[in-house]
Amino acid sequence: AAASSSSAARFGSAGAGSVDARGSRSTTTTIGQQRRPPSSSSSPILLNNNKCHFFSTSLVDVEDLPPSKQSPDGIISATLSSTTIPPIKNDNTNETTTTSSENNNGEEDDDSPPRQKTSQVKISEVLKRKHTLRWVEPVISKDATAREAIALCISRKLNGMMVVDYNTGSQKTITELKQKCVGLITSRDILRMMAEAIKSGASSDEVLDQKISAQMTPIDQVIYGRPDETIGMCRSIMAKLGIKCLPILSEGRVEGILNTRDFSDFYFDAKDRGGKKNYLRDVSERVGLTSDTSMAEPPVFVRQNLARRHAPLYLNVGMAEFPHPYKSVDGIGSSRRNFGPQDLATDPALSEDAHFLSEVELLDETGTNLQKLLYMGVADGVGSWREYGVDPREFSHKLMEECDNVLKEASSRCGTLGGKTNCSMISPAELLAQSYERTKGANIIGSSTACVALFDSVRHQLHFSNIGDSGIIVLRHIDSDVASALQRNRSTPRAERKSDLRIAFVSQQQLKSFNHPFQMGWTGEEIVEKNSSFKMASDSCTSSVHILRGDIIIMATDGLFDNVDVEDLASIALQWEHDSGFIDNIGGIPKRDKRWAKGESRTDISAQSIPRLAEILCEKARENSLDNTVDSPFAMLAKENDIMWSGGMPDDCTVIAMHVVGKDSNSFPR
DSSP states (O other), X not given: OOOOOGGGGGTHHHHHHTOOOTTOOOSOOOTTSOOOOOOSOOSOOOOOOTTOOOOOXXXXXXXXXXXXXXXXXXXXXXXXXXXXXXXXXXXXXXXXXXXXXXXXXXXXXXXXXXXXXXXXXXXXXXXXXHHHHOOOXXXXXXXXXXXXXXXXXXXXXXXXXXXXXXXXXXXXXXXXXXXXXXXXXXXXXXXXHHHHHHHTTOOHHHHHTOBGGGTXXXXXXXXXXXXXXXXXXXXXXXXXXXXXXXXXXXXXXXXXXXXXXXXXXXXXXXXXXXSHHHHHHXXXXXXXXXXXXXXXOOOHXXXXXXXXXXXXXXXXXXXXXXXXXXXXXXXXXXXXXXXXXXXXXXXXXXXXXXXXXXXXXXXXXXXXXXXXXXXXXXXXXOGGXXXXXXXXXXXXXXXXXHHHHHHHHHHHXXXXXXXXXXOBOOOXXXXXXHHHHHHHHTTOOEEEEEEEXXXXXXXXXXXXXEXXXXXXXXXXXOOTTTSOTTTSOOSSOGGGOOOOEEEEEEOOOOEEETTEXXXXXXXXXXOOOTTOSBOOXXXXXXXXXXXXXXXXXXXXXXXXXXXXXXXXXHHHHHHHHHHHTSSOTTTHHHHHHHHHHTTOOXXXXXXXXXXXXXXXXXXXXXXXXXXXXXXXXXXXXXXXXXXXXXXXXXXXXXEEEEEEESSOOSXXXX
16 A cells, blocks of 8 residues: 555545646656656656755755656666757856846947846756767766776766666667666765765675666655756755756667766856966966965854864754644544534644653764764654554654664663674664664564654754655854855845844655655565655665754754745744843844853753644644644645645644753753
8 A cells, every 4th residue: 555644634525636746757667658748847856865865045046947747657767869060159148048248338238139137048958069069978877886886976077877787789879779778977975985985894806796776766755857947946046055067868768968067068168278368367366275285274153163163062852743634543534514512632652743852871983982872763654554444643652762772782782791893873764774674674664754863963964854744944143244145135134133043954855746745654565666655764864964063953844834934933933042041132142152162052041942843833823723724834835736725734743852962961851
């Protein structure tokens, strides 16, 4: 049974039927089969990547992205095209690919064609220019080694290559070879693969003889663009997701691979690069550093953070959970009228959400010293399992319970006689994997989304793995005087701003389609369908975030994020800081930093009040979910996907709120 999201209960059967699974495609068809052309949409399909890409602010031209349309159902192959040179942009401009005539005064004639911004140029034009000036085959065999991949990257000047599976035969050209693409490998992937091997103690030959197929991005997780999309749109996608290379897909074939340098090359003609004039203007006065050149001191605000980086950080943690407001022992009401006159549900035992918090001692990365580590996680059971007579709570609760059990068992092995064996630090992805195997071994039917994190107090890192639409948000005070131009608050005058608590990080969610998250699950038998909603821990969005003292970390299920905008989360957290006395309107951040310098951390106040922040967030999520007069984030996204929805989205809600402090309060919630 392919179960959809628990929050889909309110849709009913008609609503669920209106949502298609966009972005699905086969990955086993060879080059010889034809596929229908792509739809008229100009937005790329964003597939998920276990190396995970994150949304962040960028200085590139960012255009609003329309909702993704249905993608072509075909396999990527590796045939490249080569055509004539596209129109070249004007000298020393970042503007146009269509030249215009000018009069003697340098003004454009009235009848000259309008200039086209480079950000609006079609990707097909970039490919034409790139392939005409220099055409190479950006492909490598799946059986190639790191040694061979490095040689190809250097000789062909490539940042990325499609990994292909060649059939046996005597053909020699890429268009003659019967082949299929099985993945994408970038120079960054190769370096990562080598670094991991070196760290494990492998010899130089072992490092270089590794097969690249072990590190490549699988074909069903490759993010791609289309020829009819614009430079601005593709640069936006690459910047937001942090990807280095973007394959361009047309009718089931990869027409080429673009990187940021290709966009830069498109700006300039050959005459803009060479010659005496360009050398004198661009190079002569900026080439060569003197022998006494040194690095500058970090800015003041950076030095303040660096001074604290060697001191360990701690987390004060608070948790709150509310069930679906219309939930009872007998089921879920579709509306207030259907639910009846009784009070709204408050019993956490009714919730399909689950969580765990576990503080354990395990060996650090060196394998020699015990280190206190804090793990936490949330899971959201998929409610539509009720239709099959399955309690949706069982799978999510068992998954989180086994996470806690795995950690406690590993920690206990460290304390046994002659211990320090098999008790190394467990990554969030590995913890999810072990917990899932135990849940499956107990034959617990169901599925859930899951987000598990590990806080490393020594290295100030939050490591996490996420599957589905739960997630993590990090809030941080970033003063406008040191924030980048795009991060500054321009809507409120500087004198009137009480604080600069900003969204420093938002984890990526993983969705098969709108309101249909990917999930971990078990039906009683293995799922072999490649387009299944079920994912393994190895498919999770896995990464790390650097944490600073004073940060506020919110881990929650979709019951929070579907009903409370991230900007409102920051406002609520700021009000909590004011109410708790951490920040005031008089001294602000400088006053707080001076207090820290004196050793006054107020960590006990933080430990006592952080559970209240989690409660406030759950209360706000419930309040918004019941408000039909204001569109929630869920409603706005639904309308963008052609689904009529107004107001909030009633659902279970679980929030783990964390405050990063400089001293241990010794009040970890048990």
